[in-house]
Amino acid sequence: MKSILDLQNKELDVKNQLLHNICDQEIKQDAVTVKSNNKKNLFEKNLIIVGMQGQRNQGKTFTLNSLINENFPSEYYINTPGICMKYQSINDRNIIYIDSEGANGPVQIDYENNKDYQNLIKNQENNEQDDKNIQLVNKYVIRKHQYQKVTEQMQQEFVISNSHILIIMLTNITQEDVNLIHSIQSYLKKEKNSTQKRIFVMHNLKDFRQQECVELYIQNLKSLFPLRQQQVTTFEGSQYKYNSVFIDTIYKNVNHLFMANQHSQAGEIYNKFALDYLKEEIAQFRGEIKFNAAEKFQDYLNNNIQKYLTLKIEEQQNLSKKKELFEFNKEQNIIQLKKNCKIVEPKELQMDIFGYLQREFAYSIVKNGQKLYLLVDIPGPVNINYIFKKSERLLTLTIQHKEQIEQGLGETIISTRKNDEIIQNFKIWGKDKLYIMYKKECKDLTNGIYQFAFIEEQDESED
Known part of the structure; x- marks a missing residue:
């Protein structure tokens, strides 16, 4: 692949x-x-x-x-x-x-079939400055690298x-x-x-x-x-x-x-x-298992795909089958995402000091009528700022661990609890719907769980 x-x-x-x-x-x-x-x-x-x-x-x-x-x-x-x-x-x-x-491995970029690249070349031939298409081409290349890394x-x-x-x-x-x-x-x-x-x-x-x-x-x-x-x-x-x-x-x-x-x-x-x-x-070596490669790989994808990719799921699946995102197509002999699932984009993943992708905070999205609830696990005392861009369906959390406890005790010599500022993005999807943030129900549920609420936009709603 x-x-x-x-x-x-x-x-x-x-x-x-x-x-x-x-x-x-x-x-x-x-x-x-x-x-x-x-x-x-x-x-x-x-x-x-x-x-x-x-x-x-x-x-x-x-x-x-x-x-x-x-x-x-x-x-x-x-x-x-x-x-x-x-x-x-x-x-x-x-x-x-x-x-x-x-x-x-090197990432293969299909420049010749990229419209933004073609527009950039045309404008350069006419000696026109084209910052917009340069940014679009850069975004395309970065996205290709992200998919390759994932x-x-x-x-x-x-x-x-x-x-x-x-x-x-x-x-x-x-x-x-x-x-x-x-x-x-x-x-x-x-x-x-x-x-x-x-x-x-x-x-x-x-x-x-x-x-x-x-x-x-x-x-x-x-x-x-x-x-x-x-x-x-x-x-x-x-x-x-x-x-x-x-x-x-x-x-x-x-x-x-x-x-x-x-x-x-x-x-x-x-x-x-x-x-x-x-x-x-x-x-x-002493240790043997039964290993059906097809079943093992399908199970692995079901358990891990959403840690790396944002998926758009058209219909709410049965809770008992919420991880069953893939199916086996007997006619074509392929493992593929189910028809109601679509890859949107790679997640904004952080890398550790060894260049390994770090999985984001554990989270879940729950639908209740016209509302969506995002529950995020963020352990430890933290300060959280958030911005929701309705047009992009993107919630951005800026997370900073609190230092008051250390400051109250004295000078911190060493700490693995204090991290740099973390920025985490979440896509808020609904079938043919736009959502606005419902701030009345955004709250800290304690025990490291934070709730963010969204409601379907009505014709007279304000952003």
């Missing part, structure tokens, strides 16, 4: 795949297209799920090929489309490997949350790689049973040819992560010239391994141990 927009209920291009599985009986799914010839009843087996993560062109597919003795395309200019899955059975252990497209992060979270073993691939480490590792660790902190996951950071040093260069790299890596070297005695012998793994002393389920250029002296030393060690850890 090029964009999360491919989930929209419309005729889909089968080339825009978000999820497609490559195995003997070909299970295929994108956001999108699902084809299943499940002769071996794979979904009924207990499976071990191994996920691959990392920036683009870091060697994820190359490593996957090495682990399962396959030959998927893995050149510099070839990117894995969306999420690919490969089934493998070893000694009655059933494994699904999930390879992903990778993070921070698409990548949702793919990442699906792989991370469903994997027993996670392999993070990187080459000569950059700050973006460090940020990715930290953001994955931060995400897993919120997951149940996250300590049972095994995480392997594979440093694919494909440009390194000498052992001394790899050793220097490892020494420098210790200034980025708190690592402890541990030799693996089961890999002693003449066939292994190296048998050490580096364990993160804080996140003990995170191990670092190293590979070098496979046709070099360093590659002969490091690569065999790294790959054989990974294979053994996967084969010996």
